[in-house]
Amino acid sequence: MPEDAVNKTPDAMTDFEKIEGTIGENLIHNPKFSTRNVDVFYDEKQAIFNASLDIGHNEVIALIGPSGCGKSTYLRSLNRMNDTIPSCRVTGDLTLDGENIYSKKMDPVLLRARVGMVFQKPNPFPKSIYDNVAYGPRLHGLARNNAEMDEIVITSLQRAGLYEEVKDRLNEPGTGLSGGQQQRLCIARTIAVSPEVILMDEPASALDPIATAIIEELIDELRENYTIAIVTHSMQQAARVSQRTAYFHLGKLVEVGETNQIFTNPRHELTENYITGKFG
Amino acid sequence: MNDDHAPHISGHISKRFDSELEDIRNKVLSMGGLVETQVKDGIRALMTSDSAVAERVGNDDYKINAMEVEIDEECVQILARRQPAASDLRLLVAILKTITDLERIGDQAEKLGRFELELIDEGSSSKEFVKLEHLGELVSRMLNRALDAFARMDVDVALKTIKKDEKVDKEFESLMRQLITIMMEDPRTIKQALRVSWCARALERIGDHSINICEYVVYLVHGKDVRHIAYDDLKDQIRDIV
Numbered sequence: 159m160p161e162d163a164v165n166k167t168p169d170a171m172t173d174f175e176k177i178e179g180t181i182g183e184n185l186i187h188n189p190k191f192s193t194r195n196v197d198v199f200y201d202e203k204q205a206i207f208n209a210s211l212d213i214g215h216n217e218v219i220a221l222i223g224p225s226g227c228g229k230s231t232y233l234r235s236l237n238r239m240n241d242t243i244p245s246c247r248v249t250g251d252l253t254l255d256g257e258n259i260y261s262k263k264m265d266p267v268l269l270r271a272r273v274g275m276v277f278q279k280p281n282p283f284p285k286s287i288y289d290n291v292a293y294g295p296r297l298h299g300l301a302r303n304n305a306e307m308d309e310i311v312i313t314s315l316q317r318a319g320l321y322e323e324v325k326d327r328l329n330e331p332g333t334g335l336s337g338g339q340q341q342r343l344c345i346a347r348t349i350a351v352s353p354e355v356i357l358m359d360e361p362a363s364a365l366d367p368i369a370t371a372i373i374e375e376l377i378d379e380l381r382e383n384y385t386i387a388i389v390t391h392s393m394q395q396a397a398r399v400s401q402r403t404a405y406f407h408l409g410k411l412v413e414v415g416e417t418n419q420i421f422t423n424p425r426h427e428l429t430e431n432y433i434t435g436k437f438g
Numbered sequence: 439m440n441d442d443h444a445p446h447i448s449g450h451i452s453k454r455f456d457s458e459l460e461d462i463r464n465k466v467l468s469m470g471g472l473v474e475t476q477v478k479d480g481i482r483a484l485m486t487s488d489s490a491v492a493e494r495v496g497n498d499d500y501k502i503n504a505m506e507v508e509i510d511e512e513c514v515q516i517l518a519r520r521q522p523a524a525s526d527l528r529l530l531v532a533i534l535k536t537i538t539d540l541e542r543i544g545d546q547a548e549k550l551g552r553f554e555l556e557l558i559d560e561g562s563s564s565k566e567f568v569k570l571e572h573l574g575e576l577v578s579r580m581l582n583r584a585l586d587a588f589a590r591m592d593v594d595v596a597l598k599t600i601k602k603d604e605k606v607d608k609e610f611e612s613l614m615r616q617l618i619t620i621m622m623e624d625p626r627t628i629k630q631a632l633r634v635s636w637c638a639r640a641l642e643r644i645g646d647h648s649i650n651i652c653e654y655v656v657y658l659v660h661g662k663d664v665r666h667i668a669y670d671d672l673k674d675q676i677r678d679i680v
Contacts, residue, residue: 387600393523397523421523422524422661423528423660430525433450435450436450
């Protein structure tokens with residue numbers, strides 16, 4: 159056990175000790191993503207403890223848990239976003255379609271084209287709306303001519319539910335859009351490179367209910383072709399969009415199950431307390 | 439609470455949510471108390487042929503109906519405003535179903551009063567035909583145990599009460615046989631004997647509704663729907679969960 163865990167308050171300590179392995183169906187047949195015994199450290203501090211979780215094809219999995227539980231850290235380890243943090247170290251087996259994503263042969267840039275990410279805070283490039291979406295397809299040479307690029311940009315904006323609002327100002331800067339529009343622009347940018355997996359870290363936390371509903375509808379549509387892992391603090395959102403739900407607490411994966419089961423009859427006391435909004 | 443698995447109503451970060459759930463639960467318990475009184479009075483009317491009691495049972499049913507509407511409304515408000523999940527959601531679903539059964543038990547009690555009153559008006563009484571005491575005792579005890587199981591979220595009590603259904607069925611069948619015999623022996627009694635059989639039927643239904651409430655208690659505590667399952671299978675399933 160890491161040093162900081164020993165220094166935790168007695169209550170938190172009890173919770174930490176209460177979690178012995180993962181309850182529920184964390185492993186599945188023929189997964190898209192497979193992660194086994196994943197530990198993540200920031201320098202000496204351990205953020206994830208021995209998490210094993212499979213993510214299926216065409217499935218939306220919701221990762222939930224209180225702040226600091228490791229769900230975002232886990233999500234970021236799935237497309238090696240943690241590589242950008244020098245102190246961060248990931249161990250364990252993480253495979254995408256059976257390929258080790260942490261092998262030397264794996265190019266992180268190509269991996270991130272296959273495993274796209276939408277962040278909590280919208281982060282459009284300081285470029286035009288059009289160029290924001292066209293950036294990825296250009297980088298990866300996905301369009302042979304301008305007409306094809308137009309098609310990709312428009313389709314991506316449409317699927318992100320943004321096109322109608324921006325079709326007359328595609329050459330204006332993306333940063334001039336409202337927060338909700340910027341987030342949908344970022345989703346359009348992610349979709350534009352046709353990823354296999356989309357990771358979403360609180361994608362709708364800054365959006366109004368209508369924009370949120372549009373994003374959730376989009377997630378449902380995208381599921382037909384992609385695998386989606388979404389970190390969310392909104393219980394209702396997790397319940398609405400996902401087929402499976404994984405609950406993280408204090409860096410451990412506590413429980414995984416069908417979303418229906420997790421929200422009506424969770425098996426672990428800590429899951430129950432979190433979902434019903436109770437003190438631990 | 440006797441059961442380790444029983445969910446805790448309190449402990450929410452929102453204290454108001456705690457008190458809303460506690461309040462609604464208390465209302466269900468007082469509705470249960472009211473229903474119990476009605477059933478006891480209904481049975482008393484049968485036993486004593488007391489037309490005043492019989493009439494009161496008939497007149498008081500509106501109180502139960504009003505409570506059902508009130509609790510229903512509060513449940514809908516909590517569902518809309520709190521979006522409860524897990525044990526909170528199961529509690530509200532169990533309450534919504536329980537009050538439906540309580541209201542129907544109230545209707546059966548009202549029938550006991552009404553039929554007895556009609557018999558009295560015709561110069562007769564149920565006592566002249568068969569003894570309904572035993573069935574009455576059985577089902578009022580079942581109702582009492584069901585409400586107790588609900589109040590304490592006690593699955594053991596709920597399961598024991600579900601088991602009692604066999605006894606009720608046997609007693610009901612026996613009463614029906616007796617009544618049929620009476621009707622065959624003297625067809626002039628058919629009109630009254632039918633009323634008595636409806637009373638027996640109402641009592642038997644009270645037992646059935648009490649069992650439904652016990653099944654909701656199992657759902658509330660274990661998240662397992664045990665309706666329409668043979669008793670022995672039911673016990674096995676509960677054992678699997680525990």
